[in-house]
Amino acid sequence: MKSWLLLALSMPGAAASVALAQEPPAELAPAADAQGEDEPIRLGEGVITVVPIAVPPMPTPAAVATPAGNTSALGLQVAQIVASDLRNSNVFTPMGPQGLPAVSIPQVTAPDYGFWSGTSAQALVQGAVRANPDGTITVGCHLYDLASRSELTRQDLTVPPAQWRRAAHRCADLVYSRLTGEGAMFDSRVVYVAESGPPGRRIKRLAIMDQDGANHRFLTNGQFTALTPRLSPDNRTITYMTYTDEQPRVFVYDLASGRSRPLVDAPHMTFAPRFSPDSRQIVFSMAVNGNTDVYRISAQGGRPQRLTNAPGIDTGGSFSPDGSRIVFESDRSGGQQLYVMNADGSNQRRISFGGGRYATPSWSPRGNLIAFTKVAGNFRIGVMASDGSGERLLTNGWHDEGPSWAPNGRVLIFFRSAQGSGRGSIWSVDLTGGNERRIPTPLDGSDPAWSAINP
C-alpha cells in the first residue's frame, strides 16, 4: 500500500541526491494512505513535489533519412516527447529541449556537468538517435544525477521507424520509474469511443490512440453504435459492445486483422465486458427478460458461466489483478452499490456503504484499490480500498464517469459529459486527486480504457 506514495529517494546509490523531497508534501494523504506517513517522500497533491530535469535535444552520430524522418531531426522530437511525458506526470518540471544547447555525441555519455550544475536542473536526460543497418532506429537514453555527477541508468531502445514515438515514451518511462520507484505508464495506449453528431442520433466509433493522444486511429466506421471498449492485457484484442444488426451485443475485435466477432451466442443483450488479467476470460453482463446478471466466458467464446442471480441489475464486473475475485455493481439493495465476489461467483458481499450510489467499479492493477463512479447529485470519480474502506473522491465534475487505471495504478482516465449538450471529453486525474488533464481527441470522446504497457 505505501509503495505508490513514495518516491525513490530512499533507493540506494546516487539516486538519493536527486532531491525529490525538497519541499514538504502539500497535504497529508487521506486516511487510507496514512500508513506511509513516516516516509520522507510522497507524491503529494497538486504540483508540489516536482523535480527540475533537463532534457536537451538528442544528437545523432550520422544524419540518416528514415521513414520516421532524418535522425538529425528525430532527436529533437524524441526529447520533446520525453519532456512532455515527464511534465504530464506532474512529478517533473522539464527544461528543454527548446532553449537548451546542443549536446555532442561524446557528451551523451560524458555530460558537461559544469554547465548543467549551473542550471536549476537536478537531473539530466540525454540521448542519441541512430539509424541501424537493419532499418530500425535506436534511441540511447541516459539519466544522470547532477548533484552526484553520476549516471543513474541507461538503456538502448530499438524500434521500427513507424514506432519511433514508442522509443521516446520508453525513455520517459525509464526516467520516471528510476526516479519515482513507480511502474512504467507512458508506453501505453487508450481505446475509447469517438463521438460526433447530434444527441438523438450520435455516431459512436471505436478508436485507439497512444496515451498522449498521438497515433489516433478509428477502428469502426460508425455505422453501428459502439460502446465501452476494453483492451486485453496482452494488447491484442478489444472487447466492446456494439449495436450491429440492431442487436446490442459484446464483440471481440482483433487488432492485427481488424476483424470483429460476437462473443456470446445468445438471443439477449450482452454488455459491460472486461478481460481477465490473463486475457483468456471475459466477464460481461447479460439481460434476460429485464433481469441483468454477471457472467464469465472464455475470450474464444463457448458457454458462459453465470456468476450472479439476484433479481436486479448486476453489471460492471471487473477482475482483481490476480484473477481470483471480481468487483461489480448491483442494485439488489435498492440503488447501485459495489460488491466483491470470488471469480466463480461465490461469497458475494457488499463493500460500499457511503451515501449515494456507486457504479462502474475498476480494480486497480496493484490490487489494493477500486475506482468507481459515485452518484450523489453529481457524478464523480473516486477510489476506495478493495475492502470498501478509505473512500476518496478525486474529481468534482458535473458528470464524470467510467474510470480506468493507468498500467502503473498512479493515474485514472475517465470521461466527462457536459451539462446541457451531453458532449463527452476524455480526462485523466492522478490518484492523489491532482493533475486533472484533458486528453486531446479529434472528436468528442467517452468510455476510455487504458491499456497495459505495450509489449
Added chain:
Amino acid sequence: MNKTALRLTALAVALSLTAACGSRRPNQLPPPPGDAATTGETGSPGAGDQSGAPDAPVPGSQADFLRSVPSDRVFFDTDVYALSAEARATLDAQVEYLLRYPNVSVTIEGHADERGTREYNLALGDRRANSVRNYLESRGVAAGRMTTISWGKERPAVEGSTEEAWSRNRRAVTVLPN
C-alpha cells in the same frame, strides 16, 4: 426472439454479411446510424413516414399506429421501471390497435435519461422495455410479435440537462414497421 417483419429479416441478413467481413475497413467514412429514425421524438402523426401517401397511411404501419393511438410511448420516474396508471392507459390503447393487426410485429425500445451510468442505463432500458412487453402480453398481444431493445442513454428524445428533458427521455417506445 426475432420474429420480426420480413424487412428486418432481410436487413439483418444483409448486415450480418457485412459484419462478417466488413470490420476490416475502419477508414471508411461513417454513414449515419441506420436506426435512429424510430428513436427520436415522434408523437405527431406521420412522423418518420415520408414514403407513404400523406393522407392514407398503410394500416398496421408506424404512421397509422401514431394516428390511431394517443401515444407511442410511456414514461418512467427516475430509476423506475414499473408502469404508472397513466402508462397502462396508454398501453391499453396500443393493445387495442395491435389486436386489430395481429400480423404486425413490434419493437419496444427502452430508454434512460443521461443521469445514470452507461451500463446501468442499458440494463434499466432493458427493464423498461420488458415492463411494456410483459404488460402488452398480459393484455393479449402474442409474445412472438414483440422484440425489445435497450438504448440506455444513447438515444435521447429531447436534448438538454433539465428535469423536463430527463422526464421525457425515461421512456419506452412501441415501434411498428414503417
